[in-house]
Amino acid sequence: MIRPETPACRFAPSPTGYLHLGHAYSALFSWQKAREVSARFLLRIEDIDTTRCRKIFEQALYEDLAWLGLEWEIPVRRQSEHLPEYQSALDKLAQRGLIYPCFCTRKDIAEEIGQSGNAPHGPDGVIYPGICKHLSSSEQKDRKDGGAPYALRLHMDRALAQSGTLFWQDLAAGDVHATPEIFGDVVLARKDIATSYHLSVTLDDALQGITYVTRGRDLFEATHIHRLLQALLDLPVPRWHHHELVSDDQGVRLAKRHNALAIRVLREEGKKPDDIRKMIGLL
Structure with missing residues (x-):
């Protein structure tokens, strides 16, 4: 299948917790990439894990991303649908x-x-x-x-x-x-x-016409499987950009399991969107 002519980027979080600094980096990285190449920017909710995904977290994602200044196409694709x-x-x-x-x-x-x-x-x-x-x-x-x-x-x-x-x-x-x-x-x-x-x-990436898949370096190896599935299902092949992961002062990756700071907590403390960008090195 031929790659779509209109470039498109996406951010695809799972609503299993509140947006943290690592998420913010990935979202802003993709948002900035979309602006660099004049691409569409899409948000996708990966909620297939019904045991952990919650609507309260999904709603919080929308609020925090909008607060950071991101805009995305509507409707949002939800995998469960x-x-x-x-x-x-x-x-x-x-x-x-x-x-x-x-x-x-x-x-x-x-x-x-x-x-x-x-x-x-x-x-x-x-x-x-x-x-x-x-x-x-x-x-x-x-x-x-x-x-x-x-x-x-x-x-x-x-x-x-x-x-x-x-x-x-x-x-x-x-x-x-x-x-x-x-x-x-x-x-x-x-x-x-x-x-x-x-x-x-x-x-999802094929059906949404994603041409630039931006995601963390921890998912680099998974791309081997995704490339195979694209070939087997005759799907278009995007380009990837696996960005570095955000770590704390001790070099520990910022993620849910490491109790990374939630964006809404930082908002309550008075932080501004530019403060978040500075914290993750994307200002």
């Missing part, structure tokens, strides 16, 4: 024999790895050892009919055979050879959650 589109993509992959159900628990995987004595690792940790990869169709059906929980995994060997050699362009790193095999058979959906980050973000 587009589950049929992700299912359609899964159906296309299934028709080509590229996904399979995995019924393994974490305990099953740990035991298999323990018996093998050699556990290859990828960016997400231990690579899935393929326990369910060769189950027959009847075995898969029997387990599903029995109500067993399962995940849908990408059959990496077949996917690579169909995609061929792939590259992607990062504005900071240059041309990168895609090596999605370092992840093994990644999960693309679960029985109780109809999509995964890898599948939904790839499809």
Whole structure:
């Protein structure tokens, strides 16, 4: 598929907490990139994790981003409202024999790895050892009919055979050879959650016509998988720019799990938008 002619950037947070300084950096970085290249700027709410996402956090995101001076196109795309589109993509992959159900628990995987004595690792940790990869169709059906929980995994060997050699362009790193095999058979959906980050973000960027994907350096490796999914689903290929992460004085990344300062707390303390820009080095 041909890349859209109109350039577009996006900021795609998950409403699982209040906007913090790391988020502000990523949002402002994308906003500034959009202005540099005269691109559209879109906001997307990645709310597929129904166990952690909250409307109160989503509303706070809108308020804090507007306070920072950002403007975005309306309506905002919310992933929870587009589950049929992700299912359609899964159906296309299934028709080509590229996904399979995995019924393994974490305990099953740990035991298999323990018996093998050699556990290859990828960016997400231990690579899935393929326990369910060769189950027959009847075995898969029997387990599903029995109500067993399962995940849908990408059959990496077949996917690579169909995609061929792939590259992607990062504005900071240059041309990168895609090596999605370092992840093994990644999960693309679960029985109780109809999509995964890898599948939904790839499809969303294509459907929204995103041409510049700006995001943190911590997601650099994930792009190997996204480039593969683009090839398998015949989606346009954007350019990426993985920016550095914002850290505190001790070098600790500013993120929710590290109790980074929330923008609304700083607002209550009297900080102004330019103060935030100074704090994250984007003034």
